[in-house]
Amino acid sequence: MPSVNALSIQDLEKTYSQGQRALKGISLEVAQGDFFALLGPNGAGKSTTLGVVCSLVRKTAGKVKIFGIDIDQDFAEAKRLLGVVPQEFNFSVFEKVEDIVLTSAGYQGLTEKQARPRAEQLLKDLGLWEKRHAQARTLSGGMKRRLMIARALVHEPKLLILDEPTAGVDIELRRSMWTFLQEINRRGTTIILTTHYLEEAESLCRNIAIIDQGEIIKNTSMKSLLGELNRETFVLDLTQPLTQPPALNGFTYRQPDALTLEVEVQKGQCISDVFERLSQEDIRVLSLRNKANRLEELFVSLVEKTAASDFKAPPQKNQPVQGVAQ
Amino acid sequence: MKARVYWVAFSTILIKEVRRFTRIWAQTLLPPAITMSLYFVIFGNLIGSRIGPMGGFDYMQFIMPGLIMMSVITNSYANVVSSFFSSKFQRSIEEILVSPVPGWVILSGYVLGGVTRGLMVGFLVTLLALFFTRLQVHHLGVTLVVVVLTAVLFAIGGFINALFARKFDDIAIVPTFVLTPLTYLGGVFYSIHLLPPFWQGVSLFNPILYMVNTFRYGILGVSDINHWAALSTIMVFIVVLFLLAWWLLEKGRGIRQ
Numbered sequence: 001m002p003s004v005n006a007l008s009i010q011d012l013e014k015t016y017s018q019g020q021r022a023l024k025g026i027s028l029e030v031a032q033g034d035f036f037a038l039l040g041p042n043g044a045g046k047s048t049t050l051g052v053v054c055s056l057v058r059k060t061a062g063k064v065k066i067f068g069i070d071i072d073q074d075f076a077e078a079k080r081l082l083g084v085v086p087q088e089f090n091f092s093v094f095e096k097v098e099d100i101v102l103t104s105a106g107y108q109g110l111t112e113k114q115a116r117p118r119a120e121q122l123l124k125d126l127g128l129w130e131k132r133h134a135q136a137r138t139l140s141g142g143m144k145r146r147l148m149i150a151r152a153l154v155h156e157p158k159l160l161i162l163d164e165p166t167a168g169v170d171i172e173l174r175r176s177m178w179t180f181l182q183e184i185n186r187r188g189t190t191i192i193l194t195t196h197y198l199e200e201a202e203s204l205c206r207n208i209a210i211i212d213q214g215e216i217i218k219n220t221s222m223k224s225l226l227g228e229l230n231r232e233t234f235v236l237d238l239t240q241p242l243t244q245p246p247a248l249n250g251f252t253y254r255q256p257d258a259l260t261l262e263v264e265v266q267k268g269q270c271i272s273d274v275f276e277r278l279s280q281e282d283i284r285v286l287s288l289r290n291k292a293n294r295l296e297e298l299f300v301s302l303v304e305k306t307a308a309s310d311f312k313a314p315p316q317k318n319q320p321v322q323g324v325a326q
Numbered sequence: 327m328k329a330r331v332y333w334v335a336f337s338t339i340l341i342k343e344v345r346r347f348t349r350i351w352a353q354t355l356l357p358p359a360i361t362m363s364l365y366f367v368i369f370g371n372l373i374g375s376r377i378g379p380m381g382g383f384d385y386m387q388f389i390m391p392g393l394i395m396m397s398v399i400t401n402s403y404a405n406v407v408s409s410f411f412s413s414k415f416q417r418s419i420e421e422i423l424v425s426p427v428p429g430w431v432i433l434s435g436y437v438l439g440g441v442t443r444g445l446m447v448g449f450l451v452t453l454l455a456l457f458f459t460r461l462q463v464h465h466l467g468v469t470l471v472v473v474v475l476t477a478v479l480f481a482i483g484g485f486i487n488a489l490f491a492r493k494f495d496d497i498a499i500v501p502t503f504v505l506t507p508l509t510y511l512g513g514v515f516y517s518i519h520l521l522p523p524f525w526q527g528v529s530l531f532n533p534i535l536y537m538v539n540t541f542r543y544g545i546l547g548v549s550d551i552n553h554w555a556a557l558s559t560i561m562v563f564i565v566v567l568f569l570l571a572w573w574l575l576e577k578g579r580g581i582r583q
Contacts, residue, residue: 016583054424057583076426084424090417094349099342106338107425109331151421 004068006032006159006190007053012062014048014214022048024214025062030207032067032158035185036192037205037222039299045214046194047087050161054084067158080108083157085148087164087194093137097128100136101151108155115154122150125180142173149177153184160184162193166200178204198299202226210299233291234271236261239284246281248274262291335427336435343439347405354405355447358397362451365393366458369515381517381548386459391542392514395476397451399509399534400501402444402477406436406484407497414488419581429575433485433568440481441474448473462545468553469544475560476537480505482567489571489580508534513542518550536560 007030014023023045030036040046051057053064055075064071066078091100098119105115123129126146131139136147145165152160162181166174174197182204185191195201201208201222208225210218218225241258251274254262265271271288278285347354366386374385381388413419422432455461463469483500491497512534518526529535536556543549575581 051583055582056420056423058578076428079424079426082424084420086417086420088417090420092346092413092416092418099345103338103342104421104425106341107335107422107427109334109426111334 004032005029005065006034006067007192008063008065008068009049009053010063012049012052012064013060014045014052014057015060022214023052023060023062026211026214026216028209028216028219030159030190030192032190033185033188034190034207035182035205036190037201037208038192038194038211039198039201039208040194040211044211046211047163048214049211050084050163050192050194054082054161055079080155081158083152083155083160085145085152085160085162085165087167089144089148091136091144091147091151094135096133096135097123097139097147098132100147101154104151105154110155118154118156119150122153126150142169145169146177149180157189159190159192162191162195164195165193166195166197174200231264231266233262233264234274235289235291236263236274236278237286237288239286242283246278246283248277331426332428332431335425336431336438339422339427339432339435340438340442343405343409343436344442346409347439347443354401354443355450358401358447359450359454362393362397363454365389366455370458381542381546383546383548384459387546388517388542389515390455390459390461391545392512392538394448394451394455395473395534395538395541396509396514398444398448398473398477399480399537400505401447402440403480403484403487403501403505405443406440406481407488407491407501409439410436410485410488411491411494411497414491414581415494423581430572433482433571433575436485437478437481437568440484441477444477444481445473448477464547465544467544468557469541472537472540472544472553472557472560475557475564476541479537479560479564479567482564482571485571486567486574489574491580508532509538511535513538513550533559533563 007028009026009028011025011027012023013021013025015021026045026049028038028049038046038049048057052059053066053071055071067081069078069081071078095103101119101123102112102115105119106112110118120129123132126149128139128143128146128150131143136144139147145168149162149165165181166177169177178200181191181193185204191204193201193205205222207221208218209216238259238261242255242261245255246253246261248263251269252264256262263271263274265274275285370386370389374389377385379385379388410419413422452461487497487500511529512532513529518529518535521529530551536551536559539549539551540553540556540560543553
């Protein structure tokens with residue numbers, strides 16, 4: 001078991017010059033080899049945290065260590081171990097694809113002779129080899145995302161930070177990027193991922209931290225977090241329109257339209273009981289699906305708790321119906 | 327080991343800079359060549375023949391060093407200010423900031439990129455000048471030292487401007503309202519001995535006067551000022567501005583939140 005964590009953050013604080021307190025003393029540990037999700041709503045402090053780690057944001061207080069190297073002591077050495085894929089495209093769009101990757105390698109101290117074979121391999125792995133002589137501005141959005149990944153990996157970093165790497169990428173490409181990222185993680189690269197696609201975090205990450213309003217509100221393994229899920233909402237598509245509300249005693253449900261039921265199943269309840277009761281009323285179910293993925297349900301409930309004091313939700317139509325317990 | 331890594335990073339920045347301004351040569355190398363050719367034709371050939379000799383040389387010969395220096399100054403400055411600000415604007419500067427390249431290497435790379443463009447344009451203008459007048463070099467050492475030091479100084483100036491700039495207007499203000507007037511009033515087209523004593527005194531506060539005259543001394547052997555004092559002053563300014571730019575860069579002025 002490696003003794004030094006890939007990333008160690010202690011009591012990190014950031015107050016911007018306008019007085020906005022973006023980070024309120026967060027602490028976080030990411031083990032070597034981990035695939036770690038840092039989630040949170042917009043403006044929660046994810047990008048600020050990662051910005052401090054990769055030196056784009058100056059911290060107000062706290063300690064950050066990358067593989068045991070304190071960034072206050074030797075940031076240059078710490079940065080050598082770091083690869084960063086930012087949220088927004090940040091390369092010169094007039095440069096050629098290959099030049100962008102080789103230039104990045106040069107900043108890391110790799111000569112062209114050292115960098116060229118690595119760049120070639122990465123561009124081939126990421127499906128950009130045919131475009132190597134094209135100006136970056138001619139690439140599609142998905143290709144630009146992959147170019148940023150190639151650029152971040154050319155110096156073979158031990159810790160890769162991905163800030164929403166699949167934003168705006170179609171599902172097919174997203175899944176091929178997941179496979180690629182899982183492969184480099186399997187080879188030993190520690191990955192920290194922020195994403196708004198919670199399905200992505202659930203599929204890829206072993207550990208997770210949820211940050212909201214500058215504070216870590218959850219930091220645990222993905223498995224134990226999903227174990228905390230107290231309820232799941234299922235969407236049932238029916239074969240015939242409902243003429244009257246079904247008697248689903250013990251279950252909370254909503255009826256968005258005559259052919260659909262949304263049923264909340266609490267921890268300890270069985271979905272088969274729902275089918276049984278619907279069957280007793282001669283209601284047949286055509287198909288069944290989760291309304292949201294499990295992590296999304298948890299995420300929303302966790303973030304809602306902290307946001308409850310800030311927001312008052314507008315009144316909703318189709319308020320849920322609570323069945324009477326038998 | 328570190329020195330080798332820094333050297334690779336420095337040469338990467340320099341190559342990127344040179345590749346940038348040569349890729350857009352029609353915007354960076356061609357315009358100053360055309361503008362200076364017009365100066366040679368209009369001021370040197372047409373008007374100059376009526377002005378008569380100045381400082382013991384015909385007018386075309388007299389203005390040639392000033393025009394070369396003017397193109398070196400404006401292009402060294404323009405290259406760094408526009409390139410570094412564009413990197414900030416496109417956020418491609420983040421690529422360097424997240425890498426282990428120290429601030430002084432980033433600064434040196436950009437400055438040398440600006441110096442390269444300034445000297446390249448200066449060389450082109452010198453070649454064009456040969457169509458209009460003959461070139462004599464009175465003191466090769468002084469000529470080369472002053473032109474390089476001037477390019478370095480204004481490249482650093484461009485870097486500081488880019489650090490502070492928040493919008494494209496901000497990178498045009500200094501060249502338009504400071505550099506151009508100082509250059510035109512810096513003895514490019516005349517000897518300050520033609521001015522009344524008061525304005526001669528005022529002109530001595532113009533730093534570009536020292537650079538133009540020292541360069542003129544290197545080429546023609548005549549100058550309105552002491553060239554050794556001028557060279558020393560330029561070097562002091564380079565050290566002070568380099569340290570200032572480095573400090574601002576390390577502090578993250580305009581580039582880190």
